[in-house]
Amino acid sequence: MDKLKMHSKNLIEANIDKLAELFPTCITEVLDTKGELKKAIDFDLLRQELSSSIVEGPQERYQLNWPGKREALLTANAPIAKTLRPCREESVNFDNTQNLFVEGDNLEVLKLLQETYLNQVKMIYIDPPYNTGNDFIYNDEFVEDSEAYFEQSNQKDDGGNRLVANSESNGRFHSDWMSMIYPRLKLARNLLRDDGIIFISIGDDEQANLKRICDEVFGDENFLGCACRVSKKANNQGDYWSPNFDYVLTYARNLASCPVFFGGVNYGAYDQVDSEGPRAGEKYQLVRLYMTSLDPMRGCVNQRYYIEAPDGTLLLPPGNIFPALKEDAASIPPETGEDKVWRWGKDRYLSDKDRVVVKRVRSSNLVDDKGGEVKWNVFTKTYLNDVINNSTAKPNSLIEDHINQNSSHELGELGIPFSFAKPSSLIKYLCEISKVRQGDIVVDFFAGSGTTAQSIFDLNDSLGFNARFILVQLAEELTEEDKNHKAGLAFCKKNGFPGVITEITKERIRRAGNKIKNAEERNIDIGFRVLKVDTSNMKEVYYKPDDVDQDLLSDQVNNIRGDRTTEDLLFQVLLDWGVDLALPISQQVIADKTVFFVDGNALVACFDTGIDEDFVKQLAGYKPLRVVFRDAGFATDSVKINVEQVFKLLSPATEIKTL
Structure with missing residues (x-):
């Protein structure tokens, strides 16, 4: 039986596989640092294949470059040995909801979602830091190579210092911001469907750089336009212009498949069902x-x-x-x-x-x-x-009806303290014009206060379907020193929450869902599953050549970390196998063993010990598409050897793996 790999997708290996399809003669094998053979690209042969199209050395070319770009690309492609752990007690309608809220570093989350949601997302909306000199950006850690990055990723899971102030006195002010956004956009592109669209809110400070990065990541031929949004009422601030605009950069995954935008409608007139x-x-x-x-x-x-x-x-x-x-x-x-x-x-x-x-x-x-x-x-x-x-009417590229002041009002109605949030009507409007429909997935990996979740609730309430959301937000600590955090910190203390931003986000989503009248009767999904980034559920062993006394085997009889539950294991299996994390999950006790059934028989998992052949035969009777066991869960070695034969006889279409 094959073992699950238990780490995020290695995009470098995926790129090599793509080249192998085009240029099989350019694939060779080399020894890695552990002395094992691995697939690699022979660049000398590849150069010959592309001899008339190679640009190198001092030859002039059109390109975007900055200090740190190479490391940012490495960061995007390197795998991580982490997982997502479910948190039922913080979720709403965990067993039936199709919505996800993921707590953790969005770069790590995007890596973890690569296989499960590859080409599955209809729309992405993000509101990243504008890099004004007064906000924070992610403090990504760059390492020399992908193997070092992979090993480092499993040794700690500390989100407390993931953000850093990026002041204008920083000598790499723009470069650091570009290195932060670049790998996230590369990973986000992989999630978009062929007809998918990404909307990015941005200000004057980085609009030009973001446009060039997006041209490179998405292709300038997929640029749909840059809308101007009236963000606030006219004032007398600013040195020259009185700033009351920001921008919404818009790109398609594939222009040829992108639907024409919908110009809008008076939803209130459609008052009968x-x-x-x-x-x-x-x-x-x-x-x-x-x-x-x-x-x-x-x-x-x-x-x-x-x-x-x-x-x-x-x-x-x-x-x-x-x-x-x-x-x-x-x-x-x-x-x-x-x-x-x-x-x-x-x-x-x-x-x-x-x-x-x-x-x-x-x-x-x-x-x-x-x-x-x-x-x-x-x-x-x-x-x-x-x-x-x-409708063939087009929306106006000047967005006038969704100013930030509206966000202050709606957050006030919910009793949620949060500074600089976008109004939910803006994201709902973007969903409408991009024709988000039943079952479509909308992703926001800079979730902030959870505006996108409320937008999807309101969209579903208006149009009578259930679009889905995946929100990602770092558990940034709230401090008394930050004036924008004080009200949020007081809110968390009052409600008995830990003092982190994600607690405000989750409570906002709960309250926004509760505003939807008769949601249960109308089958509107106002729930969400909470998942949290953590180190892998599996104990990792790293060979140290200089440690002659290193014991690699004594702690591997049970290769599961001691603080992990069977549901933790299940969600790592879902990630590894690329199964939707929002599918319905049920449990049954069969022959005194706890068995998980994901979406009926799409995946069946049992992580108990003492698995014998009689139990395996009962499980095979359900004819699951996939089944997974704990590697050390079999009663005897002979049972483990016979599992594949039992399924081959009783359920030949079943794919079997262990962890």
């Missing part, structure tokens, strides 16, 4: 079917016909009643003298008759003591989804 039929649950509004008459020579002749009312009378716009002498949809002769026609032609009416609503309304132009004359009128159902999917 179909209760039955093929479009049950969809929102719609009623629109009158008649319109002013057009010249018959322009094609309106086919728009003159009778429509039958519920009482059997036949109607012609605008609600006149004619003798019931003709069948429904029969053409009306010109001599009737009517100067109105239906908005739909006869063929459209007959094909879409299920969308026609005939009801009595009061006429506003004939008022009696009851408020008007009751007449029949004809309407059509205009569905919100049709408008969103088919």
Whole structure:
């Protein structure tokens, strides 16, 4: 049986595999530092394959460079030996929710999510530090090579000092910020679907550098535009201009697959919901079917016909009643003298008759003591989804209706103290124009106060579906010395929370979810699973050539860290196998063993000891797609040897691994 690798994807190896597909003759083998053979690229042969397209040495070229870029690229590609541990007590509706909140360094989280959510994300929104000289950036640790980075990643998990002030006196002020954002964007690109889109809020200080980085990471051909957002009301601050704008840089994963943006709609007008039929649950509004008459020579002749009312009378716009002498949809002769026609032609009416609503309304132009004359009128159902999917109107690149002051109001309503948050209406608007739909994943790896989560809740509430979110935020400590932290620190103390930003984020998401009325009845997902970055669940052994007394075996009989639960092990398996971390999980006791079932039989896991053949046969009877056991969990070596044969006989499609 194969063992799970228990570390994040090695992107260098993935890149070598891609080159191997294109240039198999350029692949060779070399000895690594441990004396083991590994696949490598023969650059001399590759150079020959690309001889007419190589740029090297002093030859001029268009490029973006800065001190630290090489190390930043290494940081993006190197694997880490870490995992995500579930935290049920801080989650909401852990077993059924599709939403994730991940607490940890976003660079590490992006690495851990590479296999599970590769090409799965519809939209990314981030609001990174603007690098104004007064904010903080991630203090990434660079090492000489990927192996050293990998080993270092499993030796500690300390998020307390991951942020550092980047003052303008720093000699690498712009370079440090670029080295911080570059690897995160490279990893984020891998998560986007082919029709995926990334929106990045940024200010004047780094807008130009961010644009060039994004051109390199996403390709300048995938640049969709830079919108200007009115961030605050006009004031008299600033040395020359009074600053009240920031920017939203927008890139597609693949321009050829990117849908045209949706220009917006008055959601409040769609105030009715179909209760039955093929479009049950969809929102719609009623629109009158008649319109002013057009010249018959322009094609309106086919728009003159009778429509039958519920009482059997036949109607012609605008609600006149004619003798019931003709069948429904029969053409009306010109001599009737009517100067109105239906908005739909006869063929459209007959094909879409299920969308026609005939009801009595009061006429506003004939008022009696009851408020008007009751007449029949004809309407059509205009569905919100049709408008969103088919509209050709484009949104304006000047975003005026989502200023930061709105965020202060909504956070105040929730009782959440947080400085410099974006308004949830902004991210909801970006979801709308990029056509986020049912089941689509929206990622924000600079989550801050959790604005994106509230945006998704509000989006789902408005449109009646369940888009999903994955939020990532570092557990940054709140201090009395930082004036922007004081209110948050007091909030945490009052509520009995640890004094870190993520506690405010999680509480904001809980309260935002509770604002959604009748969420359970309407099947709107207002929950979230909390996962936390930690060192690997597996004990790691590092060979030290200079230590002649090193004992590599005595502590490996049980290779699981002592403080880890079986659910911790399960989530590392999900990561390693690339299984969605939000799938439903259930437990069963089979032959006195605890068994996890992920999404039915998509993955079955048992980490108990004493596994025998009878138990293995029972498990094989469920015919799981994947099954995993603890490597040291088998009762005997013969059981371990026979497991594959048992599954080959009873469930041949099952893939088996151990940890």
